[in-house]
Amino acid sequence: MADRKLAQATLASSHPGRPGGYRPVIRLASLGQMTDAQPDPKSANEVGEATQRRRKSHLLLGSLVIVALAQGAVWAVVTPPLSGPDENGHAAYAEYLAVNLERPSRSPDTGGPSIEMSALDRGIGAAPIIGHPEGRISWPAATAVKRTLESLPAGSNKSDSGLNSAATYPPLYYGLVAAAYKLTPGGNIANRLLAMRAVGVLLFGLTVALTWLLAGVVLVGLWPRVVAAGLVALQPKLGFMSGVINPDILLITLTTGFLLAGALIICSGLTKWRSLALVAVTIAAAFTHPRGLFLVAPLVFVLWFALWQSARQSGSSNTERAAKLAGAVLVAAAIGVISILVVRWGNADPASDLREFGSYIWQFYLQSPTFLQPFGPAYGYRQVFIETYFSVFGQIDTFPAAAFVDALQAAALVGLAALYTTVVARWSVVRSSWPIVLLLGGTVLSLLALLHLVAFRELQGASDPIITGRYLLCAVSVYGIAAAWVCSSLPKRAGPFVAAPLLAVSAVLIFSGIGLEALRFYG
């Protein structure tokens, strides 16, 4: 209780004079951090100190963004051209858009790689070695490939027709990388592909900056922000994805932006610009990848919460009751939509489909018990949340040693136990911060619900489990914030002493990931 009062007092002083006297929602503060809140600057001296503090804070953010940019650049250079997940399809889409100023179509098939892209792909052996762990890039052929590219006739950047598996995706990300393609002065296709990858590296830096801002809204104190943004900057799979051409990186940036806008609305009230940003980011996510639709549920929640808060402040009990009722209806609607999709995508009667979906979820997260019929391949929590979230690079064919994954899984278990313990120990803070907790947790749940539903549908007809760890990167900022919150909740200011090794171990994950990628293709 004292915890809550302290936090509220702190927050009240850190959000002075909000329009309409908005009462900010408590943040995920911890007792040890209460002194971090900045008092209102009153004297010139205090104003100067505040400015200096801001400058120092910008320096800290800048250092983390530099880490992200440098790391992303290394991934972009070390990963051979067209060797990321489905990268040839994504690059061909963007190239088609840049050259023809229209999207490729799947009927008739257009948007396959251009003649020069195919020549590069085959020449350096990027396409043939997919699925061949023993295969290596044909780097000694580079001079011959360069000569081949130089000898190609004008117009070789046109699509060589053929199927593009990415052709059904929306165009927003491809428009961005197509601009990079267009703006690359001269050079060959390898140069342009590198310029297209640079877009992802910049988006990685932006994601780190947005996480920093988000942590500033939902956490109290400066060093937890460093931990949250630092862990995002040191997420090896995110670094890898930033260095290849793939719309996932934009979706990750947009999701982080969405969480920032949502958290601002929850903590500081609904304004025209915040609501516009929230809706715009949601729409942009839907125009980046169909997976971006998972943001609709948290969007509805944030808007509902803001309206409910307004109703509370207006003092009308009827409006407040109506808002509460609307909330209940929305929760029921969400459950209804999931049930309908399960039944629609199932292949038996509704009761059986729902049971089968439950069985699939159980088997995904827990060991497959003997009394349940195996549903799909042996692919679940370990493969998605550990193996492919922290590792597995290239065209999903570069695996770390099993012992390494075992160690990661053990560390993740310790992390989950620590999170659970923190939630229990600081339950009053969690309860007081329920809108923020619901925003962050609900966004993760919404993402997982969409992924599981689509995987369930796919597993009805095929054995492809479809979910992979990189899809979870949309929630990477939540991962950073959860870890920072756990660290900042430790007693006796011990947090930084736990956070520092955590950051150091993450740095080791980066080195081992880049080394693994380099050896897979070149050694």
Place this chain on the structure above:
Amino acid sequence: MVRAGLIIASGFAALVACYLVVLAPALRAERPPTIYTPGLSGVTVRSQIPVPAGGKACTVPVYLTRESNRIQYLLAGAVTSTAGIGFTVTGAGLSGKATSASLQPAGADTLLTLSFSPAAQSDGLPATICLRPSKAPLSLVGTDESHSAVVAQTSVDGKRLAAQVALVLLGPSNQTTSEVLREIPARVSATTLGLIPTWLVWALVAFAMLATIVLPVTALAWADRLRGQE
């Protein structure tokens, strides 16, 4: 100040521990000095390419480098003798032949490793390599699946095949992982088709490593110190 130093020390202690436990053993491990794979075996489709006794299987182009002096074929089944297996490599200004041959079981198949001399005088030299079994026929493993199709084409006794042959171009002797990693920036630079010189790859990697090690932990200690000053 002492507290900030202790925070940084705790981070570096974890880093050193991880290096000693995870990275150092991996960096010391030996691995074959693969230069590149001019041909592949199949992921789903396996082909066997028979080469009759007295015949020859030639593959072109195989791009040689100055370090490459061994080539490895995968032979179908168990093969016990290298007697009568000849090998030639020809390119612009290069005419070499096998100096030794060795066999190594690989599951049900056999790896045939041929050392040849002289090595190429420059990197990226396109060459033709020919395998000539004189005493007994051989069956080479390869594939004709389309997605694994490489540039190098193989012909047996002048007849071009639809299938390719699994091939690995190797350096002189096994290397530790750290030795292999030191050679990779030059290879990465080559794959950028000259856009990024080797020194820049080195500089980028060194800067990223330094930034990744130093900046997050130092930023954390500094942020904690700023709180202490308030």
